[in-house]
Amino acid sequence: MTTTDEKTALTYLRPATATDAGLSARFQPVFDRIAEGNVPREKDRVFPYEQVSWLKEAGFGRVRIPAEHGGFGASLAQTFALLADLAEADANVAHVWRNHLAFVEDRLNAAPSAANDRWIRRFLDGEFVGGGWTEANNGTFANLKTTVRKDGDRWLVNGAKFYATGSLYADWLDVLGKGDGDSVLTALVRREHPGVELVDDWTGFGQRTTASGSANYRDVPAEEGDVFPAGERFVYQGQFYQTAMLSVLAGITRAALRDGIAALKARGRNYPQGLDPEPAADAQLLQVIGQVSAHAFAARAALRASAGSLDLVAAAHAAGDQVIREQRVLEAEVVTAQAQLAVIDAALQATTTVFDALGASGVSENRLLDRHWRNARTLASHNPRVYKARILGDWLVNGKDPVPNLAALGRGGQGD
The missing domain is CATH 1.10.540.10 (Acyl-CoA dehydrogenase/oxidase, N-terminal domain)
Incomplete structure (x- = not known):
């Protein structure tokens, strides 16, 4: 090639x-x-x-x-x-x-x-490729129990993971584990190997078919060329994983708008307090839909900013300019954190307030409009936003590095 x-x-x-x-x-x-x-x-x-x-x-x-x-x-x-x-x-x-x-x-x-x-x-x-780096049984990246150890001319992977998103659909699984000494490695292993056990035990109320349950590995081999030091994974990995989640949230926000419009058009009657007997002509209900559209617009704009910042990092890396690359990684971390706050807020607001434009029929299980909020809330919990505004403020006011542990684990995990 x-x-x-x-x-x-x-x-x-x-x-x-x-x-x-x-x-x-x-x-x-x-x-x-x-x-x-x-x-x-x-x-x-x-x-x-x-x-x-x-x-x-x-x-x-x-x-x-x-x-x-x-x-x-x-x-x-x-x-x-x-x-x-x-x-x-x-x-x-x-x-x-x-x-x-x-x-x-x-x-x-x-x-x-x-x-x-x-x-x-x-x-x-x-x-x-599916996988999951998060340790099962409340393990942490600082205390990895999963191992990736040399065995002759190959490696053997042993351990247990959770949040193994996409695993049931995969040909390969991307596994993080402890190597010899203090090394941390990622190994790509065949999903069909008999030592791989995938368990559909994801109990979240959202994102229910993402295959994000447990994955167990027992002497699963990985070949040369399929094992990589975690610290050498691409430098904008953490921001990439986060932006992928923001993409899904932005899509959910648009889906809530789409389904809200359809449901409002389908309403056959209005409440006595309404401004018009025809729900689709009621100015207050139209205002709700207009506001949901603004949330969808904000989510899309924030996503575009976050993704664009990563294109700049990739360009600097391709050019071999490490100084510019490091500066752009920092800038991308700030933009991605800002986008996370904006997109999550837009998604949760849109998937909740859209019901204000609907009647009791809006909560029908036939429409299943609650799936948008459940999925958005689940994704928003992967990388808690509660810390982001504080970190951003500390950076903007005091210049404290928003990514203080850049060297660890390839600059972040998978946003979980």
Whole structure:
């Protein structure tokens, strides 16, 4: 895959070549198909295996890979915009892709090599990465129990994880573990190996079909080229994972607006206190929908800012400019934290206040409008916003580094 001219390149990253129109033409029809069965899947907790396979077949997993390497050449801003469009169709399906897109980004940031060429080829072939770094049984990154230890010419992974998002749909699982000494490693292992046990024990009231339960590993092998020091993962990994969640939240906000409009139009009668006997002509109810649209607009704008800041980091990394890269990582951390506050607030407000434009029929299980709030609230709990405003204020007023532990674990985990 690596040509003579490309051997001098520092990474697989290239300037974006995709167009918004071209990406939409390819993927929006698939998103529309996925949206058709969203409510019954949510109601009956049906895992979207078929829907994930449609996206694999359409090449969603290679959207960020440069065109010269066989992908679609999308920017991060375009990638996260697509993820938001997918989340508008089905928030569960969109969240499933978070780990895969992050690992693709990691390999694009890596230096060209035979081992990394194999990973690019796997992505092009539609192979899908799930995983989860969070330790089970209340373990922490500072006290890892999972191990990745050398065994001859391979590695063996042992341990237990939770929040293993996307695992049931995956070909590969991305596992964080303790190596020899003080080293921390990530290993990519085959999901089908008999030593892998995936347990559907996610009990959250939202994001119920993301396969975010337990994963147990017993002497699961990982080959050379599939194990990486955690500290060498791409430098904007933490911000990437967070922005992926913001994409899903932005999509949920738009879905609440979409369904709120449809439900208001479908109302056949109004309350005696209403301004018009026709609910769709009632100025106060229209005001509610207008406000929800503003929340959707704010979420989309904040997402665009966060994703755009990551494109700047990627460009600096591709150019080999470490000084500029470090500055842009810091800037991206600030922008992503600000976006997190803005998007979560917009999503929770929109998914709650939309009911004010509806009658009692709005809470019907046939419409299942509560799924938007449940999914938004669940995602908003992954990386608690309660700390973000304080950290931002301390940075803005006192200049305290908002990312004080940049060297640890590849600059952050998966936003959990």
